[in-house]
Amino acid sequence: MSLKDLMNKAKEKGEELGGKTQGKVDELLNEYKKAIIALETLGYTVSKFNVIMGALPEVHTSITGEIKNIQKDRIEKMIQEHQAEPLLCSMLNALVKAKQFLDYVELKLTGFTLHIKLGVLPKFDVEMH
Numbered sequence: 001m002s003l004k005d006l007m008n009k010a011k012e013k014g015e016e017l018g019g020k021t022q023g024k025v026d027e028l029l030n031e032y033k034k035a036i037i038a039l040e041t042l043g044y045t046v047s048k049f050n051v052i053m054g055a056l057p058e059v060h061t062s063i064t065g066e067i068k069n070i071q072k073d074r075i076e077k078m079i080q081e082h083q084a085e086p087l088l089c090s091m092l093n094a095l096v097k098a099k100q101f102l103d104y105v106e107l108k109l110t111g112f113t114l115h116i117k118l119g120v121l122p123k124f125d126v127e128m129h
Helices: 003-040 072-081 086-105
Strands: 045-052 058-066 111-118 123-128
Touching: 003 058, 003 086, 003 111, 072 086, 086 111, 086 123
Parallel strands: none
Antiparallel strands: 045 058, 058 111, 111 123
């Protein structure tokens, strides 16, 4: 196999991977749209939305709110009602866990930002401030 053949094969595999990745991101964006509607009922709002294009596209977004609105019983009820929406459930679980850590260290913070990366492997990062 010539170098040109190898390059063409690598390009084809890259395009195939890119197509699969784009499909995953599209699926996550559909889930994200539904999740935002649910999160708004808890008093949370989208504060940032950033699209990163490359071989593996990603969306970085942030949701903000008041820590007092992270109410475990209300969130657990929402998780039960939305079991078929794994992205929303993951976001809510991240908030509950972060609030538990915050309560444990007894800090007097009032706000939070949930940073979300939507990509092949979604990631959640909760910042308390």
